[in-house]
Amino acid sequence: MRLPTIEARSLCKSFGPVRANHNISFSVNAGELLCLFGENGAGKSTLSACLTGLFPPDAGEILFKGEPLRMASAADAIRKGIGLVHQHFVLVPDFTVLENIVIGSEKGFNVQYVEAEKKLRRICDNYGIGIDPNAWVRDLSVGERQWAELLKALYFDADVLILDEPTATLDVENSKKLFRIIDKLKSDGVALILITHFLDEVMQSDRVAVLRQGELVGIRKTAETTPEELTRMMVGRDLEPIIRERTPVGPDRLVLENVTVIGVGQVPDLDNVSLTVRQGEIFGIAGVAGNGQNPLMEVIAGVRTLAKGRISLDGKDIGGLNARVIKDIGLGHIPDDRFVEGLVSEMSIEENLILGDQRGQFASKLFLDFPKMQRNAVQMIREFQISAPSGETKAGDLSGGNAQRVILAREMRLASKVLLANQPTRGLDVGVIEYIHSRLLEKRADGVAVLIASSELEDLLNLCDRIGVLFQGRLMGIVETEKTNLEEIGLLMAGKVKEDAA
Amino acid sequence: MIEFSVRTSVGWQAQFAAYVLALTLGFATSALLIAASGASVSEGFGALYEGAFGSREAILQSLVAATPLIFTGLATVIAFRAEIWSIGQEGQMFAGAMSGYWISLYLGGVSALVAIPMILIAAMAGGAALGGFCGWLKTRFQVNEIISTVMLNYVIVYLLSYLLAGGPWTEEGTTSYQQTPVFADNFHLPLIVSDVxxxxxxxxxxxxxxxxxxxxxxxxxxxxxxxxGFNPTALRFKGVNVTRTVLIVMCLSGALSALAGVSEIFGVNYRLRGDVLVGLGFTGIIVGMIGGLNPIGAVVAALFFGALANGSLYMSVLSDIPPSLVPAMQGILLLFFLSASVLVRFSVQFRRPTNV
Known part of the structure; x- marks a missing residue:
């Protein structure tokens, strides 16, 4: 019988009282793609870190081609043939692609650049990756950096390749390309482990291992399972489908006319954008991250300066007003980066829930109204199902999903007229995503104008009445959700204007 | 391999124990230093204790010495809690003393009930103006507050030097002492205890x-x-005027430092001179840090450092210990206290590297 390329036997790893991995066993054969599927915090990253020597497991063992594997470090794992493509880039911007790859790979000081470059070009040709080995990493786009990261792993002729959320930074086209490369790697006999929370990617694997709360729930042959079953295994219960009732939309509420925001070096971050969100409408902003979503949301919320154009709310000009004034008119803003822009990690849930309103309704005369803050926290924790020991828990101790619930609770209270949601579900698991979507729909039913930016196209199509596509700060087009499809939006996202519109 | 992990909760007993340990080790290290200087450790510490707590007068005198340190310590707490690293307590304290003195020149013959509040207010205004100026440089031109406050410390100290030695505030008939004449009685801060x-x-x-x-x-x-202090970005996203908050913090911190200078000059020395103030602002930074950036903690730390300063005067008189060892002892204690505050927050584990 053929031995599996890599096998984990009863792996356990704890961090203090938290059991990140408990008694996990699985194996991957040469030429096979195994998918690790699970919610945030289910233990996927810990598992990949154990497999690549980042830290040793507490118990259990790892077999590599049938032999027990001893790894002193991550570099050791790479030399032995176990490669990891990181979710976050670990590239030196001021080095070329080639230099990034050969760093630390050669013994001594005599780096064989010529040999290395030849080998790298051979790999690029072989897998159809169009990257110049001598390009500076700082000049590469986010997508290209992902390829450089992948090249790093391929360069060492890995027998096992672990891909940690590789498509998070890739657009639709490049994700497809990645899967073509994965197919090629499989035919070359590489054992692949893919970590992802995108179901359509999971369904392209050979087998799926589902993790929940650090334990292996089960392993399924992909051909013999369904997305529904996998989701059920992951969250441990059934999900309710989103029902978006057709409610009549009201008059114009949030109107942007020729809005321009200037970025660093006088380059517009947002270029002449006009759009209208009506009462009871969810307007989606599609686009690859970094194409103007943040400037758009922030200029409406009054956090960034309006260079040109007009922004009005219910006919009243709000362009250039202070963020606090705009908030008090009835605008809630769920920012892009929850722990940097949304929360003060070191402060309690109670305090974070009133951030911005410490001089408003939560102050009585000179002092903060502590009883009111406590009541508010108790009510919000219950209403928004924030799982935390108490309102005094520090926001920084919360998981991503619970932190987002705190922001959601605060901003929903404010959003009596407009709700801005910038990537509200990024990195969250399906349970929380479902919950957030249902709350957004509630606001829609209340007649609030909801503007949501997301890089998850499926979600936008399920949720929104209309979708606008941003590309390099410009609005490429606005489409009715009923009358569009993924391909059309995908083209707009890549900067291609609709032919009939031209 | 040494591993550090953040402790989730710390009981007050553990904190107390850590600081007692720091104090013990600090004094033990100081004892080594004293022994190395050739003096008798027991004699030195005996004199130190005697001078700090040995009598009613000694205790009261320690409180007098602690007073300016409480003010500069609080100035540190307010600024550092906002993560504004102002090192300007020293200069702001001088500015406070100078502003108080300047207004007193116009208050000849005014009753103490009016004169003293006006002197205190003028002092606070002076300190707040200097602090606020650095805050304005920071918010308007992104000038690092560490640089601006440190540099202005020198400017203010030497400005006083000029004013007292040949400048308009020079005492008539003497140029060797940099000081003003003694104040009239109506400018003396009222005493709580008359003999000290x-x-x-x-x-x-x-x-x-x-x-x-x-x-x-x-x-x-x-x-x-x-x-x-924790996250200015989140504050800005909620529409809080961060510039205004920075200015308020710097003015508040400056006003507190100013009170240290004015109370020392008008409460203890009764004449404006620079040498009696030197170092009280910098010691305030130590006091604020050891006090855990907590106002009440700063008071406790100031009382301790006041006693240390007062006791050390006695020590240098009664024993052969060089006076320059006192700032060294302060530094040693600071190091141990800061180490204790880290120790309380993290648990340290020593482990052997493990292989799979």
Whole structure:
């Protein structure tokens, strides 16, 4: 019988009282793609870190081609043939692609650049990756950096390749390309482990291992399972489908006319954008991250300066007003980066829930109204199902999903007229995503104008009445959700204007 | 392999034990230093204790010495809690003393009931203006507050030097002492105890500590100061005027430092001279840090350092210990206290590297 390329036997790893991995066993054969599927915090990253020597497991063992594997470090794992493509880039911007790859790979000081470059070009040709080995990493786009990261792993002729959320930074086209490369790697006999929370990617694997709360729930042959079953295994219960009732939309509420925001070096971050969100409408902003979503949301919320154009709310000009004034008119803003822009990690849930309103309704005369803050926290924790020991828990101790619930609770209270949601579900698991979507729909039913930016196209199509596509700060087009499809939006996202519109 | 992990919760007993340990080790290290200088350790520590707590007068005198340190310690707490690294306590303290003196020149013959509040207010205005100026440089031109406050410390100290040695505030008939003539009686801060110069500045300092504690803990401004220190971006996203908060913090910190200078000059020395103030602002930074950036903690630390300063005077008189060892002891104690505060927050584990 053929031995599996890599096998984990009863792996356990704890961090203090938290059991990140408990008694996990699985194996991957040469030429096979195994998918690790699970919610945030289910233990996927810990598992990949154990497999690549980042830290040793507490118990259990790892077999590599049938032999027990001893790894002193991550570099050791790479030399032995176990490669990891990181979710976050670990590239030196001021080095070329080639230099990034050969760093630390050669013994001594005599780096064989010529040999290395030849080998790298051979790999690029072989897998159809169009990257110049001598390009500076700082000049590469986010997508290209992902390829450089992948090249790093391929360069060492890995027998096992672990891909940690590789498509998070890739657009639709490049994700497809990645899967073509994965197919090629499989035919070359590489054992692949893919970590992802995108179901359509999971369904392209050979087998799926589902993790929940650090334990292996089960392993399924992909051909013999369904997305529904996998989701059920992951969250441990059934999900309710989103029902978006057709409610009549009201008059114009949030109107942007020729809005321009200037970025660093006088380059517009947002270029002449006009759009209208009506009462009871969810307007989606599609686009690859970094194409103007943040400037758009922030200029409406009054956090960034309006260079040109007009922004009005219910006919009243709000362009250039202070963020606090705009908030008090009835605008809630769920920012892009929850722990940097949304929360003060070191402060309690109670305090974070009133951030911005410490001089408003939560102050009585000179002092903060502590009883009111406590009541508010108790009510919000219950209403928004924030799982935390108490309102005094520090926001920084919360998981991503619970932190987002705190922001959601605060901003929903404010959003009596407009709700801005910038990537509200990024990195969250399906349970929380479902919950957030249902709350957004509630606001829609209340007649609030909801503007949501997301890089998850499926979600936008399920949720929104209309979708606008941003590309390099410009609005490429606005489409009715009923009358569009993924391909059309995908083209707009890549900067291609609709032919009939031209 | 040494591993550090953050402790989730720390009981007050553990904190107390850590600081007692720091104190013990600090004194033990100081003892080594004293022994190395050739003096008798027991004699030195005996004199130190005698001078700090040995008699009623000694204790009261320690409180007098602690008074300016409470003010500069609080100034540190307010600024550092907002993560504004102001090192300007020294200069702001001088500015306070100078502003108080300047206004007193126009108050000849005015009753103490009017004169003293005006002197205190003028002092606070002077300190706040200097602090606020650095805050303005920071918010308007992104000038690092560490640079601006340190540099202005020198400017202010040497400005006083000029004013007292040949400048308009020079005492007539003498140029060798840099000092003004003795103030009229109506400018002396009232004494709480008549035989020792324990003046109302001490009570003011305690009141200031309580006010600072209330501001930080109970008011919207304190909420903003704390949030500013932790995450100014989140504050800006909620529309809080961060520039205004920075200016308020710097003015407040400057006004507190100013009270240290004015109370020392008008409560203890009764004449304006620079040498009696030197170092009190910098020691305030140590006091604020050891006090855990908590107003009440700063009072405790100031009392300790006041006693140390007072006791060390006695020590240098009664024993052969060189006076320069006192700042060394302060530094040693600071290091141990800061180490203790880290030790309390992290648990340290020693493990052997393990292989799979």
């Amino acid at each position: 110069k324990l003046h109302i500045g001490f009570l003011l300092a305690l009141a200031a500590a309580v006010i600072c504690w209330v501001i930080l803990k109970k008011t919207p401004l304190g909420f903003e100061i704390r949030a500013l």
